[in-house]
Amino acid sequence: MTFGTKRAGALTALAVTVALVATGCAASDDGGSGGGGDGGDNLAITFLPKNLGNPYFDTSSAGGKEAVESFDGTFAEVGPTEAAPDAQVSFINTLTQQGVGGIVVSANDPEAICDALNEARDAGIKVVTFDSDTNPDCRDLFINQATAEGIAKVQVDLIADQIGGAGEIAILSATANATNQNAWIDLMKDYLASDYPDITLVDTVYGDDDDQTSFDKTAALLQTYPELKGIISPTTVGISAAARYLSTSEFKGKVALTGLGTPNQMRDFVEDGTVTAFALWNPSDLGYLAAFAAKALITGEITGAKGDTFEAGKLGSFEVGDGGTVLLGDPYVFDADNIGDFDF
Numbered sequence: 001m002t003f004g005t006k007r008a009g010a011l012t013a014l015a016v017t018v019a020l021v022a023t024g025c026a027a028s029d030d031g032g033s034g035g036g037g038d039g040g041d042n043l044a045i046t047f048l049p050k051n052l053g054n055p056y057f058d059t060s061s062a063g064g065k066e067a068v069e070s071f072d073g074t075f076a077e078v079g080p081t082e083a084a085p086d087a088q089v090s091f092i093n094t095l096t097q098q099g100v101g102g103i104v105v106s107a108n109d110p111e112a113i114c115d116a117l118n119e120a121r122d123a124g125i126k127v128v129t130f131d132s133d134t135n136p137d138c139r140d141l142f143i144n145q146a147t148a149e150g151i152a153k154v155q156v157d158l159i160a161d162q163i164g165g166a167g168e169i170a171i172l173s174a175t176a177n178a179t180n181q182n183a184w185i186d187l188m189k190d191y192l193a194s195d196y197p198d199i200t201l202v203d204t205v206y207g208d209d210d211d212q213t214s215f216d217k218t219a220a221l222l223q224t225y226p227e228l229k230g231i232i233s234p235t236t237v238g239i240s241a242a243a244r245y246l247s248t249s250e251f252k253g254k255v256a257l258t259g260l261g262t263p264n265q266m267r268d269f270v271e272d273g274t275v276t277a278f279a280l281w282n283p284s285d286l287g288y289l290a291a292f293a294a295k296a297l298i299t300g301e302i303t304g305a306k307g308d309t310f311e312a313g314k315l316g317s318f319e320v321g322d323g324g325t326v327l328l329g330d331p332y333v334f335d336a337d338n339i340g341d342f343d344f
Contacts, residue, residue, distance in 0.1 A: 041298075041299065042099075042100070042101030042298060043068070043071065043072070043073030043074065043101050043102075043295060043298060043299075044073065044074040044076070044099075044100045044101045044102075045064070045068050045073050045074070045075060045076075045100065045101060045102040045103075045104060045291055045294050045295070045298075046075075046076040046077065046078060046095055046100050046102070046103055046104070047060075047061045047064050047065075047075070047076070047077045047078075047079075047104045047105075047287065047290075047291075048077075048078060048079050048088055048091055048092065048095075048103060048104065048105040048106070049061060049077070049079045049105075049106050050079070050080075050083040050088075050106050050107075050108050050131075050132065050209065051079060051080055051081060051082055051083040051087075051108075051209065052077075052079045052080070052081055053081065054083075054209065054236070054237060055236060055262060055264070055265060056236040056237075056262060056283050057079075057106065057283075059262065059283040059284050059287070059344050060106075060130070060131065060283040060284065060286050060287035060290075061077045061287055062284055062287065063282075063283065063284035063285060063286065063287030063288035063291075064077075064104060064287035064288060064290060064291040065077075065287075065291075066284075066288060067287070067288040067289075067291035067292050067295075067312075067313060068291050068295075070313055071292075071295055071313075073101075073291075073295065075291075076100075078091045078094075078095070079091060082208075082210075083108050083174070083175055083178075083208065083209045084108060085108050085109035085112040085175075085177050086108075086109065086112040086113070087108060088105065088107070088108055088112075088113050088116075089112065089113055089115075089116045092105070092113060092116035092117060092119075092120055093116055093119070095120065095125070096116070096119055096120040096123050096125060099123070099125075100125060101125065101126065101294075101298045102125060102126040102127070102128065102294035102295070102297065102298050103117070103120060103125055103126070103127050103128070103294075104128045104129075104130060104287075104290045104291060104294055105117070105127065105128070105129055105130075105134075105139075106129065106130055106131040106132045107129055107132045107133060107134045107179060108132070108175065108177065108178070109177045109178075109179075110133065110134050110135050110177075110179045111134070111135055112177075113134060113138070114134055114135050114137070114138035115138075117134065117138040117139060118137075118138050121138070121139075121140070126140050126294055126297035126298050127139040127140050127141075128140060128141045128142075128143060128290050128293050128294045128297070129141070129142045129143070130142070130143040130145070130286055130287070130289075130290040131143075131145060131180060131283075131286065132178055132179045132180040132181075133179050133180070134179070136323055136324055139324070140297050140304045140324065141293050141297065141304050141320065141324050141325070141326060142323070142324060142325045142326070143286060143289050143290040143293055143325075143326050143328065144325050144326065144327050144328065145281040145283075145286050145328050146281050146327070146328065146329060146330055146331050147327065147330075148180075148183045148184055148187055149187055150330055150331055151184050151187075151234070151260070151279075151331055152184045152185075152187035152188045152190075152191055153187075153191055154279045154331045154333065155184070155188065155232050155234060155258060155259055155260070155279060156188050156191050156192055156195075156196065156232070158258040158276075158277055158278070158279065158333070159199075159230045159231075159232050159256060159258050160196050160199060161277075162230060162256035162258060162276050162277070163199070163229040163230045163256050165196060165198055165199065166198035166199060167198075167199060167200070167227070167228075167229035167230065168199075168200050168202045168225055168227050168228050168229055168230075169199055169200070169201055169202070169228070169229060169230040169231065169232060170201070170202055170203045170204065170205065170221050170225065170228060170230075170231050170232075171185060171188070171201065171203070171204040171205070171231070171232050171233070171234070172205055172206075172207055172214060172217055172218060172221070172231055172232070172233040172235075172238045172239075172242055172259075173185060173204060173205070173206050173207070173233070173234060173235060173238065174206065174207065174208065174209040174234075174235040174237065174238060175206060175208050175209060176206050178209075178235075181234055181235065184234050185204060185234070188201075188232070189201060202225050202228070203221065203224070203225065205217045205220070205221060207233075207235070207237065207238045207241065209235060209237045209238070210237065211237055211240070211241045212241070214233070214235075214237055214238040214241035214242060215241040215242070215244060215245050218231065218241065218242040218245040218246070219245055222249070222251055222255065228255055229255060229256065230255060230256040230257070230258070231255065231256070231257045231258075231259075232258055232259050233257065233258075233259035233260070233261075234259050234260050235259065235260060236260060236261050236262055236265060236280075238259065239257065239258075239259040239260060239261040239265075239266065239275075239278060240261060240265040240266060240269075242257055242259075243257055243261075243266065243269040243274050243275050244269075246269075246274050247268075247269055247272060247274040252273070252274055253273060253274075256276065257274065257275050257278075258275065258276070258277060258278050258279070259278055259279075260278065260279055260280050260331075261278045261280060261334075262280060262283070262344055263334055263339050263342040263343070263344060264342075264343065264344060266278055266334065266339070267339055267340075270334070270335065270336050270339050271336065271339075276335065276336075277333055277334065277335040278333070278334055279331040279332060279333050279334070280331065280332060280334070281328055281329065281330075281331055281332060282328075282332070282344070283344070284344055285315060285328060286328055288312065288313065288314075288315060289312050289315055289318065289326065289328055292310065292311070292312035292313055292315075293310065293312070293318075293326060296308075296310035296311075302320065304320060304324045305320060305324075306320055306321060306322060306324075307319065307320065308320040
């Protein structure tokens with residue numbers, strides 16, 4: 001494995017116990033002084049994940065809630081039950097009508113929610129995307145969990161290490177329109193071609209960030225490609241569903257699985273040998289940083305221009321980079337030696 005030095009700073013908040021955040025609640029009008037979405041001190045900040053009931057977004061929203069409460073704002077979380085391309089539009093429209101100060105959203109589609117987000121921005125609401133970006137023209141900042149290149153590289157390096165650098169692999173992704181997934185997959189293909197010519201990517205399938213669909217897609221891959229040696233699943237729902245299938249099948253120990261997952265999801269599968277290693281960033285830190293970015297925009301500490309800097313509580317200082325992007329840090333690799341140290 002050629003993955004480089006792990007980001008020590010990202011570990012400071014990793015050992016947390018995640019509580020389920022309230023869902024379906026609306027932002028109140030007393031989240032700070034000032035009218036609906038008119039900037040100033042309106043620190044009513046609502047998180048809009050791709051879908052509710054997803055452990056990854058439960059964790060990121062918990063981090064956001066911690067941050068908002070730390071600066072005396074008002075936190076809320078709303079969202080669809082399924083990660084469909086336009087499922088977030090109605091929630092954005094409602095938040096615009098309610099006059100929240102900021103919307104923090106992980107986009108199911110890069111374009112489908114843009115009109116609604118721009119209507120929110122026209123009303124003075126600050127829009128921060130995290131995890132999965134929109135078109136940059138319809139948000140103020142994007143909080144990037146790690147560079148796309150770093151995320152793609154670590155997953156390819158992991159699978160290459162686990163299958164001995166040669167053989168057939170497949171990718172089990174989330175939705176076909178997911179901005180982040182598609183960017184990572186394109187980079188994985190490039191990296192495979194340049195650094196691992198003996199590894200063949202035979203298929204990319206989509207589990208729609210649904211546990212049962214991802215489970216079924218895993219089974220179909222193994223039936224369709226009997227010589228398959230490994231699966232990369234760059235989605236927390238997909239990797240856990242694939243691990244669940246492998247753990248009780250004849251393929252356990254024969255087909256490698258890696259990707260992006262949370263320690264609590266993957267602990268049993270690492271301990272029983274189904275999975276050797278996988279990667280992620282700290283989604284709690286991601287939500288925490290996104291909330292502070294929204295605050296900095298609302299209060300006028302930053303405008304979202306390149307070179308702007310702001311403080312993000314316990315995570316320290318961050319700078320806005322190209323394209324209105326703020327980088328959390330590098331991915332982190334979890335394996336049998338360290339997974340017991342984390343609780344999220």
